[in-house]
Amino acid sequence: MPIDQKRSRLAFQKLHRQLTRLSEKPAPQSIHKFRTYGRRIEALLDALVAHPNRNDRKLLKMLARLRKKAGRVRDLDVQITALRNLKIPQDGAQKTELIHALVEERHEREKKLERAFDRNTVDELRRRLKRAADDPISPAADPLAVALRQLEALGRDRAPLTETSLHRYRIVGKRARYLAELADHSEAQAVVEGLKRMQDVLGDWHDWFKLTQRAEELFGTASDSALVAMLRSVTRSKFRNAVDALVETRITLARRKPAAAARIPQNQQSELGAA
Numbered sequence: 001m002p003i004d005q006k007r008s009r010l011a012f013q014k015l016h017r018q019l020t021r022l023s024e025k026p027a028p029q030s031i032h033k034f035r036t037y038g039r040r041i042e043a044l045l046d047a048l049v050a051h052p053n054r055n056d057r058k059l060l061k062m063l064a065r066l067r068k069k070a071g072r073v074r075d076l077d078v079q080i081t082a083l084r085n086l087k088i089p090q091d092g093a094q095k096t097e098l099i100h101a102l103v104e105e106r107h108e109r110e111k112k113l114e115r116a117f118d119r120n121t122v123d124e125l126r127r128r129l130k131r132a133a134d135d136p137i138s139p140a141a142d143p144l145a146v147a148l149r150q151l152e153a154l155g156r157d158r159a160p161l162t163e164t165s166l167h168r169y170r171i172v173g174k175r176a177r178y179l180a181e182l183a184d185h186s187e188a189q190a191v192v193e194g195l196k197r198m199q200d201v202l203g204d205w206h207d208w209f210k211l212t213q214r215a216e217e218l219f220g221t222a223s224d225s226a227l228v229a230m231l232r233s234v235t236r237s238k239f240r241n242a243v244d245a246l247v248e249t250r251i252t253l254a255r256r257k258p259a260a261a262a263r264i265p266q267n268q269q270s271e272l273g274a275a
Contacts, residue, residue: 002183003048003142003143003182003183003184004182004183004186007182008182009133010038011041012041012132012133012136013133014037015034015037015038015040015041015112016126016129018030018034018037019034019117019122019125019126019129022034022070022117022122023117023119023122026070026110026113026114026117028073028074028077031073031113032074034066034070035067035070035071035074035192038063038066038067038070039067039174039175039178040178040181040182041059041063041129041132042060042063042064042175043177043179043182044178044179045059045132045177046062047059047150047175047179048146048182050141053135055128055132056132057134058128059128059129061126062121062124062125063125063197065116066116066117066121066125069109069112070113073106073109073113075108075207075210076106076109077106078207079102079207079210079211079214080099080103080106082207082208082211083098083099083102083211083222084099086230086231086234088226088227088230089154090138094146094215094218094219094225094226094236097218098215098218098219098227101214101218102214107200109120141205142183143179143180143181143183144183144185144187144191147176147177147179147180147183147188148176148180148191148253150172150175150176150179151172151173151176151195151253161166161243161246163209163239166205166206166239166242166243166246169246170199170203170206171204173195173199174195175217176191176195176198177191177192177196177199178194180192180195191253194249194252194253195249197249198248198249201244202241202242202245202246204238204241205235205238205239205241205242208235208238209235209238209239210236211231211235212228212231212232212234212235215228215231216228
């Protein structure tokens with residue numbers, strides 16, 4: 001099944017729009033959208049284009065660098081919101097101290113992000129996005145077939161799940177979802193919806209996991225801090241929910257017959273590749 005050219009062009013347009021907003025003021029919503037649309041472009045160029053040209057390679061490198069900087073700010077926004085909404089009967093002072101630490105780090109990360117989106121960088125990124133968008137995209141493989149190939153690991157690996165492997169599956173599922181969204185076929189929609197549900201649950205767990213790690217750095221173990229004990233309890237519950245979501249996705253995908261054989265570009269990252 002072919003790539004949906006309209007969705008492909010729309011991803012470039014939306015990312016271009018966020019550049020203007022981020023160059024003015026990196027508001028939380030703009031940061032989130034830049035990461036999302038940036039990942040879509042990365043998935044398209046990296047996994048579907050058999051022979052990326054020089055512009056594509058430069059664009060991928062720039063997007064990866066800027067997305068990671070934006071991701072650090074976005075993660076802190078989520079953690080601060082989660083912590084503020086956490087009701088804790090004890091150690092209110094520690095909660096306040098942790099919020100202050102996160103807000104301070106967020107401020108420093110935001111300044112670094114603003115510097116990263118300087119005028120020259122934004123102008124170059126716009127030019128490279130336009131060149132990539134103007135080039136006709138003739139994928140070497142069907143987007144849904146590539147997505148399902150990447151997701152085979154969800155059904156094969158039967159080792160006990162850990163924080164590391166769960167995070168890896170979160171990244172794989174996110175990447176596969178963005179690929180499936182580019183498929184011009186109704187079958188892809190069911191895959192996209194299932195992956196989005198899994199992605200939301202795994203992402204929720206990961207946010208609390210990182211927040212708990214930060215609290216442990218400041219206050220020690222659960223025996224030393226009621227706040228750490230509560231965060232660990234919440235994270236354990238989120239971990240169980242994430243495992244259930246992953247198992248459900250495995251079952252759903254196992255019921256689907258493998259897509260027709262498709263040639264996968266040599267430059268495609270492994271199914272458990274880097275974020």
